[in-house]
Amino acid sequence: MQKANRRGARLVGLFLLGCLLFNYPLLALFNVRATLFGVPLVYAYLFAAWALLIALVAIVVEREG
Amino acid sequence: MLQGWVIVLASFGYIGLLFAIAYYADRRAQAGRSIIANPVIYSLSLAVYATAWTFYGSVGRAAGDGVGFLPIYIGPTLIIVLWWFLLRKIIRISKVNRITTLADFMSSRYGKSALVGGLVTLIAVIGILPYISLQLKAVSSSFQMLLQYPEIVMPEKSGLVTILQDTAFYVALVMALFTIAFGTRHLDVSERHEGMVAAIAFESIIKLVAFLAVGLYVTFGIFDGFGDIFRRASARPDLAGLLTPLTGWTVGFADWVWLTLLSMFAIVFLPRQFQVAVIENVDEKHLKKAMWLFPIYMLAINIFVLPIAFGGLLTFPEGHVNSDTFVLALPMAFHKEGLALLVFIGGLSAATGMVIVETIALSTMVCNDLVMPILLRMKWFQVAARPDMAAFLLDIRRWAIVAILLLGYFYFRIAGEAYALVSIGLISFAAVAQFAPAFIGGLYWKGGTRGGALAGLTAGFVVWLYTLLLPAFAKSGWLGSGFLDPGPFGIGLLKAGELFGLSGLDQITHAMIWSMIANVGAYVLVSLLGRQTAADHSQATLFVDVFSQTGERGLVWRGTTSASALQALLGRFLGPARAAELFLAYANERGLKSADALGADAELVHFAEIQLAGTIGAASAHTLVATIAQEEPLSIDEVMTIIDEASQVIAYSHKLEEKQQALEAATASLQGANLRLQELDRLKDDFISTVTHELRTPLTSIRAFSEILHDHADIDPAERQRFLGLIIKESERLTRLINQVLDLAKLESGLADWQSAELDINEIVAEAVGATSQIFKARGVSLDTRPAPWVRSVMADRDRLMQVMLNLLSNAVKFCAEGTGRVEVRIGEVDGMVRVEVLDNGVGIDRAHQALIFEKFRQVGDTLTEKPAGTGLGLAICRRIIDHFGGRLGVESEIGRGAAFTFTLPVARPGMAGAKAENT
Numbered sequence A: 001m002q003k004a005n006r007r008g009a010r011l012v013g014l015f016l017l018g019c020l021l022f023n024y025p026l027l028a029l030f031n032v033r034a035t036l037f038g039v040p041l042v043y044a045y046l047f048a049a050w051a052l053l054i055a056l057v058a059i060v061v062e063r064e065g
Numbered sequence B: 001m002l003q004g005w006v007i008v009l010a011s012f013g014y015i016g017l018l019f020a021i022a023y024y025a026d027r028r029a030q031a032g033r034s035i036i037a038n039p040v041i042y043s044l045s046l047a048v049y050a051t052a053w054t055f056y057g058s059v060g061r062a063a064g065d066g067v068g069f070l071p072i073y074i075g076p077t078l079i080i081v082l083w084w085f086l087l088r089k090i091i092r093i094s095k096v097n098r099i100t101t102l103a104d105f106m107s108s109r110y111g112k113s114a115l116v117g118g119l120v121t122l123i124a125v126i127g128i129l130p131y132i133s134l135q136l137k138a139v140s141s142s143f144q145m146l147l148q149y150p151e152i153v154m155p156e157k158s159g160l161v162t163i164l165q166d167t168a169f170y171v172a173l174v175m176a177l178f179t180i181a182f183g184t185r186h187l188d189v190s191e192r193h194e195g196m197v198a199a200i201a202f203e204s205i206i207k208l209v210a211f212l213a214v215g216l217y218v219t220f221g222i223f224d225g226f227g228d229i230f231r232r233a234s235a236r237p238d239l240a241g242l243l244t245p246l247t248g249w250t251v252g253f254a255d256w257v258w259l260t261l262l263s264m265f266a267i268v269f270l271p272r273q274f275q276v277a278v279i280e281n282v283d284e285k286h287l288k289k290a291m292w293l294f295p296i297y298m299l300a301i302n303i304f305v306l307p308i309a310f311g312g313l314l315t316f317p318e319g320h321v322n323s324d325t326f327v328l329a330l331p332m333a334f335h336k337e338g339l340a341l342l343v344f345i346g347g348l349s350a351a352t353g354m355v356i357v358e359t360i361a362l363s364t365m366v367c368n369d370l371v372m373p374i375l376l377r378m379k380w381f382q383v384a385a386r387p388d389m390a391a392f393l394l395d396i397r398r399w400a401i402v403a404i405l406l407l408g409y410f411y412f413r414i415a416g417e418a419y420a421l422v423s424i425g426l427i428s429f430a431a432v433a434q435f436a437p438a439f440i441g442g443l444y445w446k447g448g449t450r451g452g453a454l455a456g457l458t459a460g461f462v463v464w465l466y467t468l469l470l471p472a473f474a475k476s477g478w479l480g481s482g483f484l485d486p487g488p489f490g491i492g493l494l495k496a497g498e499l500f501g502l503s504g505l506d507q508i509t510h511a512m513i514w515s516m517i518a519n520v521g522a523y524v525l526v527s528l529l530g531r532q533t534a535a536d537h538s539q540a541t542l543f544v545d546v547f548s549q550t551g552e553r554g555l556v557w558r559g560t561t562s563a564s565a566l567q568a569l570l571g572r573f574l575g576p577a578r579a580a581e582l583f584l585a586y587a588n589e590r591g592l593k594s595a596d597a598l599g600a601d602a603e604l605v606h607f608a609e610i611q612l613a614g615t616i617g618a619a620s621a622h623t624l625v626a627t628i629a630q631e632e633p634l635s636i637d638e639v640m641t642i643i644d645e646a647s648q649v650i651a652y653s654h655k656l657e658e659k660q661q662a663l664e665a666a667t668a669s670l671q672g673a674n675l676r677l678q679e680l681d682r683l684k685d686d687f688i689s690t691v692t693h694e695l696r697t698p699l700t701s702i703r704a705f706s707e708i709l710h711d712h713a714d715i716d717p718a719e720r721q722r723f724l725g726l727i728i729k730e731s732e733r734l735t736r737l738i739n740q741v742l743d744l745a746k747l748e749s750g751l752a753d754w755q756s757a758e759l760d761i762n763e764i765v766a767e768a769v770g771a772t773s774q775i776f777k778a779r780g781v782s783l784d785t786r787p788a789p790w791v792r793s794v795m796a797d798r799d800r801l802m803q804v805m806l807n808l809l810s811n812a813v814k815f816c817a818e819g820t821g822r823v824e825v826r827i828g829e830v831d832g833m834v835r836v837e838v839l840d841n842g843v844g845i846d847r848a849h850q851a852l853i854f855e856k857f858r859q860v861g862d863t864l865t866e867k868p869a870g871t872g873l874g875l876a877i878c879r880r881i882i883d884h885f886g887g888r889l890g891v892e893s894e895i896g897r898g899a900a901f902t903f904t905l906p907v908a909r910p911g912m913a914g915a916k917a918e919n920t
Helices: A002-021 A041-062 B004-030 B039-049 B052-065 B071-081 B086-097 B102-109 B114-147 B167-183 B194-222 B225-235 B237-243 B252-269 B271-279 B286-302 B305-315 B323-333 B337-377 B389-418 B421-444 B450-475 B507-529 B534-544 B563-574 B576-589 B602-616 B618-629 B636-711 B717-749 B761-779 B798-814 B874-884 B912-919
Strands: B756-759 B782-786 B794-797 B822-830 B833-840 B888-893 B899-906
Touching: A002 A041, A002 B071, A041 B071, A041 B286, B004 B114, B004 B167, B004 B194, B004 B337, B039 B194, B039 B271, B039 B286, B039 B337, B052 B071, B052 B114, B052 B194, B052 B286, B052 B305, B052 B323, B052 B337, B052 B421, B071 B252, B071 B286, B086 B102, B086 B252, B086 B271, B086 B286, B086 B421, B086 B534, B102 B114, B102 B271, B102 B337, B102 B421, B102 B534, B102 B618, B114 B167, B114 B323, B114 B337, B114 B389, B114 B421, B114 B450, B114 B618, B167 B194, B167 B337, B167 B389, B194 B225, B194 B286, B194 B305, B194 B323, B194 B337, B225 B237, B225 B305, B237 B305, B252 B271, B252 B421, B252 B507, B271 B337, B305 B323, B323 B337, B337 B389, B337 B602, B337 B618, B389 B450, B389 B563, B389 B602, B421 B450, B421 B507, B421 B534, B450 B507, B563 B576, B563 B602, B563 B618, B576 B602, B602 B618, B636 B717, B717 B874, B756 B761, B756 B798, B761 B782, B761 B798, B761 B822, B761 B833, B794 B798, B794 B899, B798 B822, B798 B833, B798 B874, B798 B899, B874 B888, B874 B899
Parallel strands: B782 B822
Antiparallel strands: B756 B794, B822 B833, B833 B899, B888 B899
């Protein structure tokens, strides 16, 4: 029960992190003329943050317990 | 190569393959070896979210504003993080209550209200029409484009051709037939659609593969990787702005946030998402994997959206190619026929997947929550007259599917051309978002009422109609645009696109803001102001507290019916064999051999209702069961009565508990009393045995001496005289003993006769000394008395006090040595108590025996070897007498140093004599 609660709390934390990552002002910070491996920074950021969020959710959910 | 027949053949071949998969999955399901019961298939079926909108529209949107396509997928990714709470709860509730659709869920939550279910269905059907038209548009235009190969020609506007010449019309018809064949084959309508889910999962793979294929080809075949595309784009001045798409956003972020929120709602409340995520869910645990597998799918299908969009913009710089068709136009432009066909199939699978699940879900809603509740209320419609309701239900659903697709087609003809794909879809998103307040409120807030739900849904839907749907009609010229500008009746504040002067926003954002304010506001306000009905409240508790419920439900139901009537009713919908099977299983579960033995109690009625709900929805099931179960409606007063009764029971049990405690206390004190009684009984026995022993001793000697005198007549006269003297002495002792026993009994029973009077203690002492002086003289013991005339008088019985004094004095003389013995009597007054001491210089009393000598028959010394010098009752009597007058009798002594017996008596107060006399 306690483990399930902790997982719940972590998921809520990830949700809040996601809300922060995909919002003003963080999003605006990457809206500059620069590229990462040839990809405009803002696009690279969006997809990287997206992938990171999914990875974190997978870790929290799949962790034994 | 890409002639029309090739495309049609490929399409039907693909659809045939889907049927094969569905057929196989159904067969496996019947055999009990489901192929969809795993989290990967579940995740893939969730990907029905990616429709032709994703397949064609995302690129179109990206080519327009760069990032605008992303919130549609980021929103779901975010809300899915919370699915562990949200969706798990929805799934649990749906399984417990056998919910079949979103409308069913809402109606069930708000007191099984048919009105709520009907309204939700209406909103869902009207709201989803644009979305379906989007699919028709995408499929028909991609088909037309492919037909023109190798030319790249934009499809003609459908308004310019007749319906019978319109490809979209035939697409709609084929899809309707396809869906009917898919979703309404089974007569057993209560089962889930395993075959459909398997086919949908397969379609999700095909559309992903097709999109990735075209993405890889564009990125690495036409161009030289991601970097190359973006570098070339940055060289084009008209595209450079798309590389920093957020520049100059002021309200842009608001649009971004609202779109994210909108798609959060959509992923839960789109009827097809609800169908696959909740209704078709096999196991709650599948959620865990789906929570990251499905977002990965969304991420994967979006990776190549930007390269294709920029690739399209670079390849077709003239702008004559609609960006919504880039996905297909690019392979065509580079003469990749096979890839173009794969793209078409991918788009087809995205569209058919959506249409199948959406129309099945909508047709179930229309049948269960719109048509059936109305039919059941019609007098002429008699369920009893229709033995095979299952076939009837399926017919309703089939017609509903045809109607929905045709309506979708007409929406496409009326308004479909004016918008890009994504914009059409967003209108539908905004419509289903209207379910969010009442749905989420119903899930977590028990206070949400039926009235509130109806008000919120209506308010939100009306605003949606006014700000999104009607403008869409107006834009295509089908409706006068006067209400857009200058506003209805010329009132500028009511402009449909700039309501109350709110301007500068995207029309979706604008509509969402106003509809949510209206919706949430009405829902909360009406809920707070209104009162919940009993049914409403019981369902609210059932939904909100679903995780804290055990299997047993405190079901409140009153009414009359029979088990066989319920079984017959079920039989009409599920088939008599299935109904019999269910009832038998239910009976067996309760340890009964056959269903005939079942009593029609509340539990059975609930069981039947739940089974029916799986087929026709909660509201209709409730109505139907009510028709035969003749349930008397439960008013709020009655619920209150039940609650009152319950609290009375609680109060009673409290009282019982108190009583029990009192009883326990009483038992404890009784036990104590019993112990005391046993002790007293033992003491009485001891007393009697002691008394008889004491009586026997003098009797034995009297008898012995008498026998000697009787048997020996010739005895010496002097001897005879001595014997007679002993007999007299023993007789006296016996008399004294009996007198004392009687005296003690009198004292103990409280029957003693007390004559209280004010007495001078000196007088008593002098009298006692006088009475005993003879004994003292005989034993040669000196007696010394010191009178104390200043001592105040005491309140006591003269004779009794004399008795005490005589007893003490005779005891003193008894234990003093003859000749050298000396007894002294002292009189004094200490602390308001008159004190008399009798001191001797006799043998003394061991400290250990000092407490015992005041008990009955206790004598110091070995009673076996020494002849007792008294009865053993004297001191016991003395103590009782002194106690009676409120004084105290005690002894101080040491072996060999004499003893000092002391008693105290309270000083008499004036007027006490009368009071004392009265009391006794």
